[in-house]
Amino acid sequence: MNADLVRPIAPAVPRARVLSVYEAFFAGGARALHTAVVRELHTSGSHRHSVLGLYREVHRESLRQRMTSDSRYQALRDAGIRAVALRRSAADRSPFTAAEMVVAARHAARADVVLSLKEQPLRLVNQEGFPARPLVVCLHRSDPEHQGGALADLLAAIAAGRVASVVCCAESTRAAYRAAGVPASLLTVIPNGVDLARYRPVSTRARGRLRRSLGLPASARVVVFAARYDGMKNVPLFLAAARDFLARHEDAHVLMCGAGMSLANTGLCVDLEVAFDDRPDLLRRLHTLGVREDMPDVFAVADVVALTSSTGEAAPLCLIEGMMCGAVPVTTDVGDSAAIVAGHGLVVEPDAAVISAAWDEAVARRAEWAPALLRDRPRFSHTRMAAAYAAVIDRVGDVAPAGARRRR
Known part of the structure; x- marks a missing residue:
């Protein structure tokens, strides 16, 4: 050899x-x-x-x-x-x-x-x-x-x-x-x-199928709130904005998911009763999903991913995950949220009417922001x-x- x-x-x-x-x-x-x-x-x-x-x-x-x-x-x-x-x-x-x-x-x-x-x-x-x-x-x-x-x-x-x-x-x-x-x-x-192979936009057909699986109309305006039930998340502010949004749009639906975001949580039930006391009919279009293991699918059906936190946040994963699935982020100015959504969504004052109006703008401009979201995906790679x-x-x-x- x-x-x-x-x-x-x-x-x-x-x-x-x-x-x-x-x-x-x-x-x-x-x-x-x-x-x-x-x-x-x-x-x-x-x-x-x-x-x-x-x-x-x-x-x-x-x-x-x-x-x-x-x-x-x-x-x-x-x-x-x-x-x-x-x-x-x-x-x-x-x-x-x-x-x-x-x-x-x-x-x-x-x-x-x-x-x-x-x-x-x-x-x-x-x-x-x-x-x-x-x-x-x-x-x-x-x-x-x-x-x-x-x-x-x-x-x-x-x-x-x-x-x-x-x-x-x-x-x-x-x-x-x-x-x-x-x-x-x-x-x-x-x-x-985040894992960009999991968190990604889906086709129109797949989006329609996922919406049907959640009982959502194909043409609905959909806002997702992904958070645990905690004071820092300012759930009452989110619910006040959701009430305004649902009251103004008969085709709107709101999804709440995360630990404590279910009717088994008495604290959330009290918050819902306070926010929707005079309009319980609107609750038919507010869906409390609790902990989900299919969050890419949940974000994929959304037009907007919302965050209303008042304190404590640093770099909220829900904003990144939602954006990577094609949802427009609308967030209060907490932690690094403003830097994360810059050029991709909206930063709002902690006011229910302002937040609800921002969701309208996000739905209307979703197609406008889509190219930037696709272009900047590598920045958010796990x-x-x-x-x-x-x-x-x-x-x-x-x-x-x-x-x-x-x-x-």
Whole structure:
């Protein structure tokens, strides 16, 4: 054999082992996004990922959400990613037990880098028995002062030298946490992205079929509100705008989906009664869909994706997902929303009549904005986002914070 043709086989480069720590598994934009990043990096071979949750179940927005029935948990397991949780519910705020710390330490000891999904899991990571590993904290809100003791946990982790990087999903997040005391040198912005293969416009025929499946006329004006039932979302403002919109247009329909957006939620029922007290007939065209696993289809039937939040938002996924499916975004000026929808939709004052009129304008100008939405799709790609996360993981894995040592 010609020796020139024989080349040594290069040894395989070991993939970094990454542990993500979630507060819990339940329906929510930040969990959906982080899960997508973990799946992308694991299946592409960039790293080996695993996930640890603090709680096995939570009670939120009128729902009991168990880890094993959560679609994000199932997506991780389907991708071959180990996902486990401590044996406690979110109602249990007692100190972590010695047995729980043994479990957490075992999982962290196998990792080269730890990611914390938001700052809440730092309650566990800051415990003395949690192994020192380069820590990346991933932030998805713009109101650190409203996160209970989690901000203090973040600042304590930074002071202890645990934190190697803080990833912010929006410029508003970076500004808010810098003002709250996080050193600017730690803060990096990675804008949110979505799976463009799932979130895309559909043909006229497919759109008609999807509308029929939801009981919507083909020619209806359709507004979608995708959010969990929470004070920051300003549901009463949305319902006031929906009442005005439905009263003015007999062909209009409004869809509400997300955790707590169902008639099983007594809080929402009270809000509906207040908003539609003198016009209960309009409620026949307001559809409360609850948690949906087919959001690309829901957005695809919409003319408008609406957001009426008053605080807390950073880079709302609903606006990006709706836009990528061809819906025109209409949003209040919160977080980075205005920058996200610039050139693609409307930013409005938090006034019901103004919002309702903006929905009219959005429906009328939908075709006008369509070319810009198609042109700018790469800006919102989840592959671009995942690559940026991979770069942060690789960087901090090579430069550990004080006291942290990598395990090989």
